[in-house]
Amino acid sequence: MTKKTSVETFEVLNNIVERDQTWPVMTERHGVENPLPPWKTSLDGLCDALDQTCNSKPPLTFKERRDEEDELSASLYTSLPYPENQLVALAHSLLKRGVIDETELRERLALIRQRLES
Amino acid sequence: MSNSHHDHDHDHDHAHKPMVDEITDFEVLEIALRELCIEKGLFTAEEHRVFTEYAEQIGPTPAARLVAKAWLDPQFKKLALTDAIKACKEVGVDWLHPTGFGAPSDFMAFKILENTPTLHHVIVCALCSCYPRPILGNSPEWYRTPNYRRRIVRWPRQVLSEFGLQLPDSIEVRVEDSNQKHRFMVMPMRPAGTEGWTEDQLAEILTRDCLIGVALPKPGVTNNVTPLVREAIRPASL
Numbered sequence: 021m022t023k024k025t026s027v028e029t030f031e032v033l034n035n036i037v038e039r040d041q042t043w044p045v046m047t048e049r050h051g052v053e054n055p056l057p058p059w060k061t062s063l064d065g066l067c068d069a070l071d072q073t074c075n076s077k078p079p080l081t082f083k084e085r086r087d088e089e090d091e092l093s094a095s096l097y098t099s100l101p102y103p104e105n106q107l108v109a110l111a112h113s114l115l116k117r118g119v120i121d122e123t124e125l126r127e128r129l130a131l132i133r134q135r136l137e138s
Numbered sequence: 139m140s141n142s143h144h145d146h147d148h149d150h151d152h153a154h155k156p157m158v159d160e161i162t163d164f165e166v167l168e169i170a171l172r173e174l175c176i177e178k179g180l181f182t183a184e185e186h187r188v189f190t191e192y193a194e195q196i197g198p199t200p201a202a203r204l205v206a207k208a209w210l211d212p213q214f215k216k217l218a219l220t221d222a223i224k225a226c227k228e229v230g231v232d233w234l235h236p237t238g239f240g241a242p243s244d245f246m247a248f249k250i251l252e253n254t255p256t257l258h259h260v261i262v263c264a265l266c267s268c269y270p271r272p273i274l275g276n277s278p279e280w281y282r283t284p285n286y287r288r289r290i291v292r293w294p295r296q297v298l299s300e301f302g303l304q305l306p307d308s309i310e311v312r313v314e315d316s317n318q319k320h321r322f323m324v325m326p327m328r329p330a331g332t333e334g335w336t337e338d339q340l341a342e343i344l345t346r347d348c349l350i351g352v353a354l355p356k357p358g359v360t361n362n363v364t365p366l367v368r369e370a371i372r373p374a375s376l
Contacts (some may be wrong), residue, residue, distance in 0.1 A: 031233070036164070036167060038304070039163055039299070041160070041163050042160035042166060042315040043162075043163075043164075046158045046160060046162060047158070048159045049158075049160075050156055050157065050159065052156050052157065052158050053210035057162070057164065058158075058161065058165070059165045059168040059194045061167075061190050061194045062168055062172070062186075062190050063168050064190065064193035064276065065186045065187070065188075065191075065193055066168065066171060066175070066186060066188035066189075067170050068183045068192070068193065069180070069181035069189050070175065070180060070181065071174075071185045072181065072185070072189075073180050073181050074180070077182075083265075086266035086267060087170075087266065092286060096142060096282070098234070102279055102282075104164050107164055107168055107171075108164075108167070109373065110171065111167060111171055114171065114174075114175075115325070117178075117334045119175075119178065120171070120174045120175075120178070124174065125170060125171075125174070125302075127212030128170040128173065128174060129163075129166050129167065131169050132166045132169050132170050132173070133161060133166050136161045136166065136169075137161060138167075
């Protein structure tokens, strides 16, 4: 059951948070030393590319993205470390604005996992 | 193909570093968001690739080089303090085209803040996490935290002391707040004990934290990362 909160929540993201495949858990499990997950710079590229497109216009301005990242990291996604909280907050902001919808994200996640595991 | 390629004499004894052999939800989520954004026309795959390449290659090296040059060359120092964007070009950073194809969203005016015997600068972005990335690389994690952003503007001396930097009352501390269009970097004072040093030697002690203003350059300190090595409490006995 979703907690009562004024912030909208998304089941697809809550499931990811609950499964807790965060980088510290992975490094512990696999004996790896890299401080950051391998997808981190790709996330940087994603944020930069989005900021370039939407610098001061919809669907998600630079300031909105960063403000929401701070707010969500300190509220809904407190259990996540950085940069997982940055990634999930970005997904949250895109879902909230309807840039992507929850069903299509869920389907895409399944498709990509299938592709990566093939 | 035979195994004969293993006959050559380089060292094969070293063990491969372990890898995370598991596909995580976060890795999948990053790809999904990126693909959906591309499909919706928010940016292209090539734009994403270029920004990712950019994020991977930036670091504090050009900034250290710039300050080392300024310490040695009064004319260049004057340029750095009056036209920082032009001075950056001399260390290979073009703020107008940092990625090679255009300016990222955070293009702005850039200013270098000179420390003096009575004035110390430190930079922050109280609003979010603006940072002079083209010349200093990606910001450290702590720079992005609300803890640093809120407290450095209110209690700068207290926060600096948490970084191990104690400044006497005779030195004024000025906190420069970045914003979407203005970025700053600190030019620390050249420390004693570096007389006769080359540009390369000087650049080595100009660590990222010195250029943010939470540390001072010191001869012999070339990296603010000082991992502690502790002896094992129960060492393995063979």
